Amino acid sequence: MALGTAIRSAEVLVTSPDRNFVTLRVTTEDGVIGLGDATLNGRELAVVSYLRDHVAPLLIGRDAHRVEDTWQLLYRGAYWRRGPVTMSAIAAVDMALWDVKARLAGMPLYQLLGGASRTGALAYGHASGRDLPEVFDSVRRHLEEGYRAIRVQTAVPGITALYGVPAPSGSGTVRYEPAQRAPLPVEEDWDTRAYLRHVPGVFEAVRAEFGPELPLLHDGHHRMTPIQAARLGKDLEPYDLFWLEDCTPAENQEGLRLVRQHTTTPLAIGEVLNSVWDYQTLVREQLIDYVRSSVTHAGGITGLRRILDFAAQHQIKSGIHGPSDVSPVGMAAALHLDLAIHNFGIQEHMPHGRLTHEVFRTSATFSGGLLHPGDAPGLGVEYDDAAADAHPYQPAYLPFSRLQDGTVHDW
Numbered sequence: 538m539a540l541g542t543a544i545r546s547a548e549v550l551v552t553s554p555d556r557n558f559v560t561l562r563v564t565t566e567d568g569v570i571g572l573g574d575a576t577l578n579g580r581e582l583a584v585v586s587y588l589r590d591h592v593a594p595l596l597i598g599r600d601a602h603r604v605e606d607t608w609q610l611l612y613r614g615a616y617w618r619r620g621p622v623t624m625s626a627i628a629a630v631d632m633a634l635w636d637v638k639a640r641l642a643g644m645p646l647y648q649l650l651g652g653a654s655r656t657g658a659l660a661y662g663h664a665s666g667r668d669l670p671e672v673f674d675s676v677r678r679h680l681e682e683g684y685r686a687i688r689v690q691t692a693v694p695g696i697t698a699l700y701g702v703p704a705p706s707g708s709g710t711v712r713y714e715p716a717q718r719a720p721l722p723v724e725e726d727w728d729t730r731a732y733l734r735h736v737p738g739v740f741e742a743v744r745a746e747f748g749p750e751l752p753l754l755h756d757g758h759h760r761m762t763p764i765q766a767a768r769l770g771k772d773l774e775p776y777d778l779f780w781l782e783d784c785t786p787a788e789n790q791e792g793l794r795l796v797r798q799h800t801t802t803p804l805a806i807g808e809v810l811n812s813v814w815d816y817q818t819l820v821r822e823q824l825i826d827y828v829r830s831s832v833t834h835a836g837g838i839t840g841l842r843r844i845l846d847f848a849a850q851h852q853i854k855s856g857i858h859g860p861s862d863v864s865p866v867g868m869a870a871a872l873h874l875d876l877a878i879h880n881f882g883i884q885e886h887m888p889h890g891r892l893t894h895e896v897f898r899t900s901a902t903f904s905g906g907l908l909h910p911g912d913a914p915g916l917g918v919e920y921d922d923a924a925a926d927a928h929p930y931q932p933a934y935l936p937f938s939r940l941q942d943g944t945v946h947d948w
């Protein structure tokens with residue numbers, strides 16, 4: 538090993554500019570820096586401890602070039618495998634080491650992953666509204682911002698607070714942020730029958746308003762049983778969705794067989810899945826069309842590429858998770874993969890706020906509906922310590938749901 542590429546320090550950085558982010562910063566003896574995203578929304582400090590107390594000591598003195606060996610050491614060497622905390626920690630190390638390697642090579646990371654397979658990554662934005670006029674306004678605003686594919690979420694009569702729809706704020710331009718800064722999670726309500734009755738009519742209206750060409754997406758957020766999801770997929774077929782996402786909880790992989798038997802609406806799943814083992818039935822039986830895992834929660838570039846290569850053999854494409862809780866570092870990693878892989882499908886894009894961009898200075902761009910990671914060496918993200926230190930960690934949680942009779946439901 539060249540002495541200069543040995544890891545000198547591995548720092549775990551926590552900041553809360555617009556929301557909480559956990560970042561791993563690896564520095565080599567020669568002073569080359571690599572960044573990795575370790576943000577696990579609502580459970581951030583568990584990954585901080587995993588990295589700081591159990592992973593960082595293993596990294597000191599290791600050759601930063603040994604990306605695969607380090608991944609295997611952290612995955613197999615812990616004995617306890619998989620799970621979001623472990624796989625987010627491994628992801629942060631993996632991203633940071635790829636960042637170091639690409640900076641040393643003087644190339645943007647996508648060049649090391651095989652080079653660009655396309656000019657940019659088609660991105661979809663999140664439109665939503667409490668009623669049809671608000672939904673139409675939101676779709677129009679996204680079109681004006683340049684989006685060429687749009688996810689549509691809508692309020693449902695009879696449900697007070699719903700995933701994907703911002704609470705009334707008086708401003709038409711508010712961005713949806715599900716994690717709330719509070720000492721305890723917020724409670725929302727849910728009624729599957731009301732949802733199933735309402736959603737098809739919204740898509741009928743949106744299709745009629747915006748025409749047949751615009752790719753439209755919808756997220757069911759794990760709330761239906763397989764037979765309910767099958768019905769929704771069938772009811773949405775006339776409106777030609779790009780995908781129906783998370784129609785049923787993903788850990789029941791066999792449940793997707795029932796959905797698939799009944800509908801040709803394309804299916805996307807996997808944002809809560811974190812290893813290739815979570816996709817065995819889904820991919821082998823072609824029960825889905827898009828893989829939704831994030832780089833941050835699925836073992837990094839090495840882990841997600843393993844899933845996407847497996848998916849490619851079954852004509853399944855990528856739809857990498859990109860909510861606001863994936864930091865600009867995690868988003869950069871996603872964009873380098875998006876550019877390089879052959880089986881790219883689409884990239885989720887939930888823009889970060891101004892304060893977040895002051896902490897994470899990114900070379901990524903959005904133009905003509907396409908995201909691009911930029912051509913700075915490495916991931917293309919610099920971390921500003923002074924800006925970060927002005928925003929200490931604040932407890933924040935994702936909400937949870939209850940049915941009318943008080944039963945906890947999937948959020």
Ligand SMILES: [Mg+2]
Pocket residue numbers: 756758782783808
């Ligand atoms: Mg989702």
